[in-house]
Amino acid sequence: MDVISQLQRQFIDYTSSLYREGYVDDQFSQLQKLQDESNPDFVVEVVSLFFDDCQKLVQNMAQALEQQNVDFKQVDSHVHQLKGSSSSVGASRVKNACIAFRTFCEAQNREGCLRCLQQVNQEYSVLKNKLQQLFRLEQQITAAGGSIPMVE
């Protein structure tokens, strides 16, 4: 196999694993489908916006949970926003972590919330690494003169 085919094979396998392991869902593939020659960096841009969002919201949640009297409504509204964003980009593990988080907000359970915050933080960090790896593979394929295969 030549270099391009090898890289493409790697890309397909890696992308498939992301879906299989539940890191991303169909919503992510919808985003990939929107990318084309007139808009080649769409996915990277959307994903960057998402991770900026994540970082900001996680910080806000942490601050809110540090207060003497925790405003759980406030925490919940941040989690709700993150759930919306993660759902829009197909970050399904982050989204699921948010769903669990909201139940603890509703129950006004600070310990539970802190655990969930940790979980959310972890999920988004792992996803960030995974997607960066995916984008690197894409860059390698493009640099070698190949095209990015579509993974259904």
Add this chain to the structure above:
Amino acid sequence: MEFEEDSTASKRMKIAENEDPITKVQFSALIVDDDPLIRKIHSEVLNSLGFQTRVAKSGKEAVDLYHAGANFDIVFMDMQMPVMNGIEATKELRGMGVSTKIVGVSSECSESEIEAFILAGLDLYYAKPLTDANKIIPLMEDLKNKSVPNEGPKKTM
């Protein structure tokens, strides 16, 4: 107020001109959402279907646009926004006599919130995110079949 570059849309339009007749007609859409991520995704989806898009970051910005004389073929309105939310903005626009098709787009609303949103004057409601072309294409069909032109001054882009 943000103005969405339409060069991408026009590029796609040129490509699509010889294909699907639906994409020959260029519609304008206003995307109202406080989340830049959603604005970006929805703009891209609509651009890819041939819409010229413009964005507003809040209900108030959307209303201000109409006050300033802007007009659109269709408005995609988020519900939860600071300053002025989707329900208030929709009520305002209807109160101003705006007859544009307004599609409510939101996430995680309760039954009663959706009801209130629809009662405020929506034509339709969809859950976020709106990336399914199958949901948007029928809307374009409706716009094509509209016999009465939109109320409002001629749009300036």
